[in-house]
Amino acid sequence: xxxxxxxxxxxxxxxxxxxxxxxxxxxxxxxxxxxxxxxxxxxxxxxxxxxxxxxxxxxxxxxxxxxxxxxxxxxxxxxxxxxxxxxxxxxxxxxxxxxxxxxxxxxxxxxxxxxxxxxxxxxxxxxxxxxxxxxxxxxxxxxxx
Amino acid sequence: xxxxxxxxxxxxxxxxxxxxxxxxxxxxxxxxxxxxxxxxxxxxxxxxxxxxxxxxxxxxxxxxxxxxxxxxxxxxxxxxxxxxxxxxxxxxxxxxxxxxxxxxxxxxxxxxxxxxxxxxxxxxxxxxxxxxxxxxxxxxxxxxx
DNA sequence: CTGAGTTATTTGTAAATGCAAATAATGAGG
DNA sequence: CCTCATTATTTGCATTTACAAATAACTCAG
Numbered sequence: 001x002x003x004x005x006x007x008x009x010x011x012x013x014x015x016x017x018x019x020x021x022x023x024x025x026x027x028x029x030x031x032x033x034x035x036x037x038x039x040x041x042x043x044x045x046x047x048x049x050x051x052x053x054x055x056x057x058x059x060x061x062x063x064x065x066x067x068x069x070x071x072x073x074x075x076x077x078x079x080x081x082x083x084x085x086x087x088x089x090x091x092x093x094x095x096x097x098x099x100x101x102x103x104x105x106x107x108x109x110x111x112x113x114x115x116x117x118x119x120x121x122x123x124x125x126x127x128x129x130x131x132x133x134x135x136x137x138x139x140x141x142x143x144x145x
Numbered sequence: 146x147x148x149x150x151x152x153x154x155x156x157x158x159x160x161x162x163x164x165x166x167x168x169x170x171x172x173x174x175x176x177x178x179x180x181x182x183x184x185x186x187x188x189x190x191x192x193x194x195x196x197x198x199x200x201x202x203x204x205x206x207x208x209x210x211x212x213x214x215x216x217x218x219x220x221x222x223x224x225x226x227x228x229x230x231x232x233x234x235x236x237x238x239x240x241x242x243x244x245x246x247x248x249x250x251x252x253x254x255x256x257x258x259x260x261x262x263x264x265x266x267x268x269x270x271x272x273x274x275x276x277x278x279x280x281x282x283x284x285x286x287x288x289x290x
Numbered sequence: 291c292t293g294a295g296t297t298a299t300t301t302g303t304a305a306a307t308g309c310a311a312a313t314a315a316t317g318a319g320g
Numbered sequence: 321c322c323t324c325a326t327t328a329t330t331t332g333c334a335t336t337t338a339c340a341a342a343t344a345a346c347t348c349a350g
Contacts, residue, residue, distance in 0.1 A: 002202040003190030011277040012161035045148030057147040132156040
């Protein structure tokens with residue numbers, strides 16, 4: 001056990017990076033990335049989201065998101081549309097190909113949860129997830145203090 | 146609560162990113178970064194580590210580490226030395242300035258733990274950290290499966 | 291004591307990322 | 321209807337990062 005093992009930010013980052021790396025490797029042959037999956041998952045829950053909305057739900061920077069969506073559009077996974085209600089905004093829509101990819105990745109994501117949480121009881125898993133949400137909330141708006 | 150809120154990798158990444166961002170902002174005026182802090186903390190525990198050793202304990206890629214250490218050397222925080230025992234290796238040593246910075250950041254890191262874990266009991270915090278280590282271990286070597 | 295194979299670190303290079311400035315469109319006053 | 325302040329997205333650019341190739345030094349068999 002290393003010296004940094006006591007630090008929460010380190011433990012968090014380390015575990016997150018490892019899961020992300022494994023997941024990424026698995027979906028790469030499908031032409032997907034972790035970020036692409038995040039966008040697809042968000043659109044799966046609700047299609048036609050705006051960029052700013054996606055930024056919020058995926059925690060991906062808007063500028064990064066723009067370029068990510070550029071790529072996804074080129075791959076035919078999503079389509080941009082001007083929002084009818086407010087023409088400043090763009091709405092994103094999963095194409096049939098996008099939805100097909102979502103259906104393929106959904107079970108993979110589920111399997112990864114299982115692997116990552118191997119040895120955890122249902123209750124322990126819930127506690128962990130709740131703790132991570134609390135942590136996130138605890139850091140909310142701390143940047144201006 | 147967003148649609149991704151059920152996914153562990155997302156929760157992990159999101160919480161980790163937020164803590165990292167807040168911590169980074171706090172130590173930036175000192176001329177430090179999260180990565181610099183990781184190296185300093187590792188050297189605080191044991192000075193004279195090799196690059197490969199640091200890679201292991203900090204989870205920072207070796208090539209990234211090389212350039213990070215380049216910068217730290219320029220700032221006078223650490224000094225590279227050829228390992229006397231094995232001249233292929235380089236050992237890293239904190240300078241007085243490096244140790245001074247470590248002493249300054251240590252309490253900041255401790256404070257961040259407190260803020261992040263606000264509302265957590267001692268026991269809950271321990272459970273969370275243990276869970277994160279288990280998670281990390283669960284993903285060990287999964288990449289070749 | 292020399293060459294083949296191994297280990298440690300650095301460098302080359304291309305992709306990802308994030309901030310800040312630029313662009314585009316809205317809405318409210320006058 | 322203009323103009324100004326606001327909101328939404330994109331683009332410019334400099335930094336960070338990671339993989340892979342290059343370098344350097346070790347080990348050991350012959």
